[in-house]
Amino acid sequence: MIIDLVLFATFIILLIFFAKLYSGFFTKVVTGEKNILTPVLSPLENLVYKFCNINGTEMSWKEYSFSLLIFNILGIVLIVIILLTQHILPLNQENFAALPFDLAFNTAVSFVTNTNWQNYSGETTMSYFSQMFALSVQNFLSASTGIAVAVALIRGITRKESEVIGNFWVDLTRVTLFILLPLSILFAIFLISQGVIQNILPYVQTISLEGINQTIPMGPVASQEAIKLLGTNGGGFFNANSSHPFENPTPLSNFIEAFSIFFLSTSLIFVFGNISKKYKDAYSILVAMLILFVLMLGANYLSEKFGNPQITSIIGDSAMEGKEMRFGIASTSLFSTVTTAASCGAVNAMHDSLTPIAGMITMLQMMLGEIIIGGVGAGFYGMILYVILSVFIAGLMIGRTPKYMGKKIEAPEMSFAVIAILLPSICILAFSAITLMIPSALESLSNPNSHGITQILYAFTSASANNGSAFAGLSGNTSYFNYALAFCMFVGRFGIIVLVLAIAGNLASKKIVPQDKGTLKSSGFMFIVLLICTILLTGALTFFPSLVLGPIVDHFTMIQIEQN
Numbered sequence: 001m002i003i004d005l006v007l008f009a010t011f012i013i014l015l016i017f018f019a020k021l022y023s024g025f026f027t028k029v030v031t032g033e034k035n036i037l038t039p040v041l042s043p044l045e046n047l048v049y050k051f052c053n054i055n056g057t058e059m060s061w062k063e064y065s066f067s068l069l070i071f072n073i074l075g076i077v078l079i080v081i082i083l084l085t086q087h088i089l090p091l092n093q094e095n096f097a098a099l100p101f102d103l104a105f106n107t108a109v110s111f112v113t114n115t116n117w118q119n120y121s122g123e124t125t126m127s128y129f130s131q132m133f134a135l136s137v138q139n140f141l142s143a144s145t146g147i148a149v150a151v152a153l154i155r156g157i158t159r160k161e162s163e164v165i166g167n168f169w170v171d172l173t174r175v176t177l178f179i180l181l182p183l184s185i186l187f188a189i190f191l192i193s194q195g196v197i198q199n200i201l202p203y204v205q206t207i208s209l210e211g212i213n214q215t216i217p218m219g220p221v222a223s224q225e226a227i228k229l230l231g232t233n234g235g236g237f238f239n240a241n242s243s244h245p246f247e248n249p250t251p252l253s254n255f256i257e258a259f260s261i262f263f264l265s266t267s268l269i270f271v272f273g274n275i276s277k278k279y280k281d282a283y284s285i286l287v288a289m290l291i292l293f294v295l296m297l298g299a300n301y302l303s304e305k306f307g308n309p310q311i312t313s314i315i316g317d318s319a320m321e322g323k324e325m326r327f328g329i330a331s332t333s334l335f336s337t338v339t340t341a342a343s344c345g346a347v348n349a350m351h352d353s354l355t356p357i358a359g360m361i362t363m364l365q366m367m368l369g370e371i372i373i374g375g376v377g378a379g380f381y382g383m384i385l386y387v388i389l390s391v392f393i394a395g396l397m398i399g400r401t402p403k404y405m406g407k408k409i410e411a412p413e414m415s416f417a418v419i420a421i422l423l424p425s426i427c428i429l430a431f432s433a434i435t436l437m438i439p440s441a442l443e444s445l446s447n448p449n450s451h452g453i454t455q456i457l458y459a460f461t462s463a464s465a466n467n468g469s470a471f472a473g474l475s476g477n478t479s480y481f482n483y484a485l486a487f488c489m490f491v492g493r494f495g496i497i498v499l500v501l502a503i504a505g506n507l508a509s510k511k512i513v514p515q516d517k518g519t520l521k522s523s524g525f526m527f528i529v530l531l532i533c534t535i536l537l538t539g540a541l542t543f544f545p546s547l548v549l550g551p552i553v554d555h556f557t558m559i560q561i562e563q564n
Helices: 002-031 038-052 061-084 101-112 128-158 168-194 221-230 251-276 279-306 309-315 328-341 356-367 378-398 411-436 449-464 479-508 525-563
Strands: 204-207 213-216
Touching: 002 168, 002 251, 002 279, 002 328, 038 168, 061 101, 061 128, 061 168, 061 479, 101 128, 101 479, 128 168, 128 221, 128 251, 128 378, 128 479, 168 221, 168 251, 221 251, 251 279, 251 328, 251 378, 279 328, 279 356, 279 378, 279 525, 309 525, 328 356, 356 411, 356 449, 356 525, 378 411, 378 479, 378 525, 411 449, 411 479, 411 525, 449 479, 449 525
Parallel strands: none
Antiparallel strands: 204 213
């Protein structure tokens, strides 16, 4: 166990160190300052602006939202077209057929919203063309969109009496060219060095040691794997995702993959401090996130370490079902906690095989809005929603007008924040309840009773939170699940984004009011405690009844069977 604790501590220390180190460059990119890559990439950036007729004029929050929505809706349309016609497009050596419309639509919405929910097996469904030009491209663009929204919110918080919050097209272009592309290239090279494949060769036909004919899939995996993790996308090239040895071959690759999921989101918090010059405020947010992460990781790890008593009484401790021996319990617990704390959804083990408590932890992190470090951009602006809620509650308790960073938090901002927090919750609970009343939908379950409820609850939680991981015992490739999950993904992504941009626009237009003695400081121990309590209480009040019906009953059923 000591070695496992050293692994966890090393992960957190390296994450903070490198995220802080990178944040200086990150800040220069999003503020438009010259940086080390300007001589190389600036000509390409200008070419993009010229070709796309982008003038760089800053936008109001409504213009920013409109541009963002149009761009992403067009992305959905383009992916659907590619998937419906992949059988006649090039780079389809295995002659895969076109996807049915409902699956193509679900997949398109999934990748555009940064969810990457997959109701298909990549190695038996997607051509190389679809993987590279539809899915991988959106891995970059959806990540850039999330970071752009976070940067726009930072501008809204830090500017005063301004009607504009930046230019969406400029933010999207700069983040893609200067942040995501260089990091993805470096990361892909590292993955190739570890054994991740990168080719466009036909699948290999071979005979196994048992004398059975076997097909070994090939493909441009490393390039997609890199942005899948850095952009907290999560969609695997293979059905087994990051538990497949062609995606995640070694313990070192596993550690770096988990690290890369959190890297940009953590760095963005330091960027917030750099731009606002309110370093204590940024660090307080980061500390709150890390405290929650350590709590969730500890609960996940201990649950998996002591395992299912029905099995551990026979073969010893740990729950190794659905896990890779090359990773073990500690690395698997770390990865599953990281991927659901962020909006990534990549998995190096089958979450349906997690113990009930560990499965509940992964689901709870998504239910809270994936604000524990979180997805690229989405984790930051999701946490700011809770910050606004926290300062409002504190203001009510002391009878003062709530303020954050010198800006008054008034009725419009509070309304937008509450609606944004509740939107995914409504989707999760409403669609889970509806699904449980549809007999044909229940046929997709592999397990009855409480675990079946957990499978449905996890699916709609993952979709609404734009995570994409799944309890794979649910067969989701049906018309009902394809359309229902697509709706939740779209609302959970763009409903929140528009409300966040509205908050950014409102805050940007406000004056900065000097703090007085009655103003709650948005940093320090008291604020961190208030923020953590607000997050946990909100999650507990919203989801505790549904968690009781699912994983909690599942846990006590497991214990009761052992006692009998």
